[in-house]
Amino acid sequence: MSFLRLARSKTGSLTKGVRWASTSESKDKYKILVVGGGSGGLSVAHQIRNRFLEAGKSLNADDIAIVDAAEHHYYQASPGWTLVGAGLKSKTEFRRPLNSLIESDEITHIPESVTTFAPKSSSVTTSSGRTISYDALVLAAGLKINWDAIPGLTKALSEPSSGVSSIYSYDTCDKVWNDIETLRNGSAIFTQPAGVVKCAGAPQKIMWCALDRYKRTNRRDNIKVDFYTGMPSMFSVPKYSEALNNLRIERGVGGYFQHNLVSIDSGNRKATFKKADGATVDVDYTILHVTPPMGPLDFLKESPIVDAAGWVEVNKDTLQHVNPEFSNIFALGDCSSLPTSKTAAAITAQAPVLTENLFSVMDTGKVSSATYDGYTSCPLLTGYNELMLAEFKYGLEPKESFSTFFDQTKPNILFYYLKKDFFPAAYWGRMVKGKWFGPSGTNRPKYS
Numbered sequence: 001m002s003f004l005r006l007a008r009s010k011t012g013s014l015t016k017g018v019r020w021a022s023t024s025e026s027k028d029k030y031k032i033l034v035v036g037g038g039s040g041g042l043s044v045a046h047q048i049r050n051r052f053l054e055a056g057k058s059l060n061a062d063d064i065a066i067v068d069a070a071e072h073h074y075y076q077a078s079p080g081w082t083l084v085g086a087g088l089k090s091k092t093e094f095r096r097p098l099n100s101l102i103e104s105d106e107i108t109h110i111p112e113s114v115t116t117f118a119p120k121s122s123s124v125t126t127s128s129g130r131t132i133s134y135d136a137l138v139l140a141a142g143l144k145i146n147w148d149a150i151p152g153l154t155k156a157l158s159e160p161s162s163g164v165s166s167i168y169s170y171d172t173c174d175k176v177w178n179d180i181e182t183l184r185n186g187s188a189i190f191t192q193p194a195g196v197v198k199c200a201g202a203p204q205k206i207m208w209c210a211l212d213r214y215k216r217t218n219r220r221d222n223i224k225v226d227f228y229t230g231m232p233s234m235f236s237v238p239k240y241s242e243a244l245n246n247l248r249i250e251r252g253v254g255g256y257f258q259h260n261l262v263s264i265d266s267g268n269r270k271a272t273f274k275k276a277d278g279a280t281v282d283v284d285y286t287i288l289h290v291t292p293p294m295g296p297l298d299f300l301k302e303s304p305i306v307d308a309a310g311w312v313e314v315n316k317d318t319l320q321h322v323n324p325e326f327s328n329i330f331a332l333g334d335c336s337s338l339p340t341s342k343t344a345a346a347i348t349a350q351a352p353v354l355t356e357n358l359f360s361v362m363d364t365g366k367v368s369s370a371t372y373d374g375y376t377s378c379p380l381l382t383g384y385n386e387l388m389l390a391e392f393k394y395g396l397e398p399k400e401s402f403s404t405f406f407d408q409t410k411p412n413i414l415f416y417y418l419k420k421d422f423f424p425a426a427y428w429g430r431m432v433k434g435k436w437f438g439p440s441g442t443n444r445p446k447y448s
Contacts, residue, residue, distance in 0.1 A: 028130065028131060028132050028133065029132070029133045029134070030062070030063065030064065030065045030132065030133075030134050030135070031059075031063040031064065031134070031135050031136070032045075032048055032063065032064045032065075032134065032135065032136045032137075032138065032358070033064075033065050033067065033124070033132060033134035033136070033137050033138070034048075034064065034065065034066045034067070034138045034140060035067050035068075035114050035124070035137070035138070035139050035140065035141050036066070036067075036068055036139065036140035036141040036142055036333075036335070037066045037067075037068030037070060037073060037098050037101075037102075037109065038068075038073065038076075038140060038141075038142050038333070039076075039333065039344045039347050039427075039431065039432070040140030040142075040332045040333030040334070040347045040350070040351065041066055041068065041138070041140035041141075042066070042073065042101055042102070042431075042432040042433075042434075043347060043348070043351045043431055043432060043434055043436070044138055044140060044332060044351045044354055044355060044434070045064055045066050045102075045107050045138075045434070046103070046104065046107070046432070046433050046434025046435070047351050047352060047355040047434035047444075048064060048138075048355050048358060048359070048434075049064055049104050049106050049107055049434070050434055050444075051355050051356070051359050051444075052359065053106075055359070055363075057363075059106040060106070061105050061106060061108075062105075062106065062107070062108040063106050064104075064106055064107045064108070065107070065108045065109075065110050065132070066102065066107060066108070066109050066110065067110045067112060067113075067114055067124070067126065067132070068098065068109070068110075068111070068113075069111055069112050069113040069127065070098055071097065071098060071111075072095050072096065072097055072098060073095070073096055073097070073098045073101055073432070074094055074095050074170055075093075075094035075095075075424060075427055075428070076094075076168075076198065076344075079094075079199075079344055079423060079424070079427065080093070080094035080424065081094065081167040081168070081169075081170070081173035082167050082202055082205050082206055082209075082381065083419075083420060083424075084167070084173040084174055084176070084177065085165070085167040085173050085174075085176030085177050085180070085206045085209070085289075086177065086180075086205075086206060086209035086210075086213075086381070086384075087177045087180070087181065087209075087213070088384075088420060089420075089424075091170060091173055091174050093424070094170075094424070095170065096428070101432050101433075103433060110126070110132070112126040112127050112128055112130065113126060113127040113299070114126055114127075114141075114299060115127055115299055116299070116302075116303070117303040117304065117305055119137075119303075119304060119305055119325075119326045119329060120325070121133070122134055122135070122137070122328060124137070134328075135328065135362065136328045136329075136330070136358055136361070136362060137328060137329045137330070138329075138330050138331065138332070138354065138358070139300075139305075139312045139329065139330070139331035139332075139335050139336070140331070140332055140333050140335065141297055141300060141334075141335040142297070142333065142334045142335055143196070143198065143294050143295065143296060143297060143334040143335060143342065144294060144295055144296065144297045144298065145168055145169070145292050145294050146292055146293045146294060146295060147169075147292050149292065149293045150261055150262065150263060150264060150290070150292060150293070151262075151263040151264070152263050152264035152265060152266060153264050153290060153292060155266060156264050156266035156288075157169075157172050157175070157290075159266060160175075162266040163179055163266075163269060163285065163286055163287040163288060164179075164264060164266055164287075164288045164289075164290060165178075165179045165287070165288075165289055165290070166289065166290045166291065166292065167202065167206050167289070168198070168202075168291060168292060176206060176289060179287040179289075180209075180210045180213060180287070181213070183214075183219070183223060183286060183287050184219060184222065184223075185219070185222035185223060185286075186222075186223060186224070186285075186286025186287070187223070187224045187226070187284060187285050187286045187287075188207075188210060188214075188223055188224070188225050188226070188285070188286065188287050188288075188289075189226050189227075189228060189271060189283065189285045189287070189288050189289070190203060190204065190206065190207035190210070190225070190226070190227050190228070190289045191203065191227075191228045191229070191261045191271075191288070191289065191290050191291055192204070192227075192228075192229040192230060192231060192291050193230045193260055193261065193291060193292065193293040193294075194230030194231060194258075194260050194293075195230070195293060195294070195295070196294055196295065196342060197291055197293075197294050197342070198294065198334065198342050198343070199341065199342065199343045199344075199378055200231075200235065200236060200341055200378065201235060201378040201379075201380045201390065202291070203227075203229070203289075203291040204227060204234065204244070204380070205380060205381040205382075206289055206381075207225065207227055207253070207289070208380075208381055208382045208383050209381055209383060209384065210225065210289075211225050211251060211253065211383070212383035212384050213384070216384070223286075224254070225252075225253050225254070226253065226254035226255075226256060226283075227248065227253055227254065227255050227256065228256045228259045228261065228271075228273055228283070229255075229256070229257055229258075229259065230258060230259065230260035230261075231257065231258070232257050232258055233245070233257065234248065234255070235378075235380075235390070236341070236396055237390060237392050237396045237398065238396065239398055239409060240380070240388065240390045240392075240398075240409060242409075243388065243409035243410075244380070244382075244388070247382060247411075256273070258275060258276040259273040259274070259275055259281070260273060260274045260275075261273055261290065262274045262280065264288065264290070269284060269285055269286065269288075270282050270283065270284055270285070271283050271285055271288055295310065296309065296310030296311055296335065297310075297335065300312065300335060305321065305323075305326060305329060306337075307337050309337075311335065311336060311337035312329075312331035312335050312336050312337060313337045314329075314330065314331045314336050314337055314338065316337075316338055316339060316372070316374070316394070317371040317372060318353070318357050318367045318370070318371065318372075319331060319332055319336070319338070319350060319353055319354040319357060319372060320357055320361070320367055327361065328361065330354050330357065330358055332347060332350040332351060332354050333346070333347050333350065336350075338350070338372070338374070339374070339394065340374040340375075340376050340393070340394060341376045341378060343376050343377065343378060344427070344431070345375075345376050345377035345378070345379075345391075345438065346374075346375065346376035346377075348431060348436055348437060348438030349372060349373075349375040349376070349437075349438035349439065350372055351434075351437070352370070352437050352438075352440070352444055352445050353370045353371060353372040353445075354372075356368050356370035356445075356447050357370055368447055369447050369448055370445070370447040373393045373394060373399070374392075374393040374394030374395070375391070375392075375393045375399055375438060375439060376391070376392065376393070377389065377390065377391045377392075378390040378391075379415065379418065379419040379423070381416070381419065382411040383411070384416075385413050385416050386411035386412065386413060386415075386416050387411055387412060387413075387415035387416040387418070387419050388408065388409060388410070388411050388412070388415070389401075389402065389408050389412070389415045389418075390408070391408065399439075401439060402415075430442065
């Protein structure tokens with residue numbers, strides 16, 4: 001069975017054409033180009049490779065390429081670095097060489113960064129000035145953590161004794177545990193910014209673990225714990241937000257809503273927050289855990305394929321670009337415009353849908369029946385040996401896997417061990433290899 005490629009016509013529409021040019025003919029032309037070697041990029045690249053081979057479509061060596069300048073791949077903030085900050089894992093357990101995770105001969109790693117996009121000519125330019133063309137493009141580039149958006153934050157993080165830390169960096173996640181463990185009395189403040197962040201539950205997960213640690217080591221009475229969030233509630237999904245707020249009140253944690261961290265004076269241990277009315281308030285802290293503001297990557301914001309906010313503009317159901325002129329472009333994960341939480345769990349449900357639709361477009365010229373319902377999950381650590389498993393879909397509607405057996409608003413020890421031990425094993429052993437499909441587990445979903 002021949003492998004049909006999609007050639008762009010003069011009007012920019014997509015039509016079925018001749019066989020793809022192999023990489024032996026042009027090393028800078030790939031059948032499928034994946035931008036980003038994170039959770040989304042690795043998972044979807046392997047799934048695409050497997051899907052074509054399962055369908056009997058031949059692939060040449062290096063027909064699929066992952067473009068990413070990173071040397072290492074990380075099991076990041078919410079999944080892995082929270083466990084480091086809580087003293088449960090070593091951060092080295094959550095870092096591996098990116099090349100070691102690309103197992104297929106059909107997939108190559110291009111260790112460069114993409115700087116510009118030319119979607120009308122189906123090509124990108126890399127940091128070395130190299131032009132790479134493609135038949136299909138998948139954006140899985142992640143998002144930008146804006147450390148410099150909070151004056152004083154970068155300086156405070158670099159100072160060992162500043163009391164300021166964050167689980168959102170490999171370099172600083174172990175400092176979180178050091179600050180939690182060395183605090184004997186005073187004020188521990190945990191922050192969350194307004195707007196988009198990787199896993200919206202992560203900022204409070206580390207707070208709950210710190211609180212539990214203080215209780216277990218008889219320090220709780222000497223330490224005031226407060227949660228300052230730029231958001232109007234504890235969590236975006238009302239069902240879980242109510243449960244978390246009840247937990248906050250029950251455990252004596254201060255809640256300051258619509259308080260956005262805007263600057264840090266580490267010399268005087270003061271944090272400044274802006275309230276909803278625009279007024280600011282200075283708060284003293286002994287330790288301060290910061291979740292920095294986040295947003296789209298600069299090289300994407302300047303491209304013609306994003307929406308007004310800077311996210312790659314895709315159909316929320318099919319993950320295909322909304323512009324028919326760019327219908328050979330797909331996106332998933334943090335860089336996409338999908339109106340759901342930016343989590344690794346969301347990627348597990350997005351990747352098989354993207355894979356099926358990309359396969360269908362390349363084989364037939366149109367998307368398949370595969371649709372993404374917005375499923376995501378946030379395993380909310382609420383202390384040691386307990387976890388609230390939030391699962392939901394578009395519309396902030398719960399979509400729970402274990403509701404027949406458990407009330408998922410109640411912290412559970414089984415869920416805790418899923419988070420601590422099972423999920424990391426599944427991530428390294430299955431997900432990045434394209435063999436984990438979210439709620440479907442190890443079985444790739446079938447679409448009619």
